[in-house]
Amino acid sequence: ESVLTQSPGTLILSPGERATLSCRDSQGIGGRSLAWYQQRPGQAPRLLIYSASTRAAGIPDRFSGSESGTEFTLTISRLEAEDFAVYYCQQFDGSRWTFGPGTKVENK
């Protein structure tokens, strides 16, 4: 069973700063099925990135995803007010979906 670990748990930044979020995959399944979601308070999550680095339709290019071994990174190049939210990574291992515990990006 794949376990996804996200760090940090909370990231406290100001608008305009760069955010770097990490997601580690315990089983090294690979990025083909790694996705990132954003969840604003009171809203359903929305898909940001799939296949580790492909932006979903309508997602601004300040969001980018990358992969290095078993570590996946979501980068927000310059935070805007609407980016303060919780971010989840998720993977499919061939038989089940697994979510990471989330990283909260807070406004300093």
Place this chain on the structure above:
Amino acid sequence: QVQLQESGPGLVKPSETLSLTCTVSGGSVNSGSRYWSWIRQAPGKGLEWIGYIFYTGMTKYNPSLKSRVTISMGTSESHFSLKVTSVTAADTAVYYCVQGATYAMLWGQGALVTVSS
């Protein structure tokens, strides 16, 4: 474009069965090689995948819930449903229906289900 909407009772008694329906507008659950999933989120917690159904009717469930969960196609081409039996307070959550095979590309707005007597 395709939109998803969950519906069902907001309050279920312990030991009873939770039943939710997802209405798919702008598309059909029976075509297009599509997967349809249910995901839930307990209050203040993270996301938990419940399971999916393929348009052929094939299903896969989270092993932790498998003995209590059934996902099925609806009676029309616009619906699929979720049943969770023998519910407890731990099943209190917002339940989302989503479309996607290996990731959730499209989400419903979610339906809060509270388990309480």
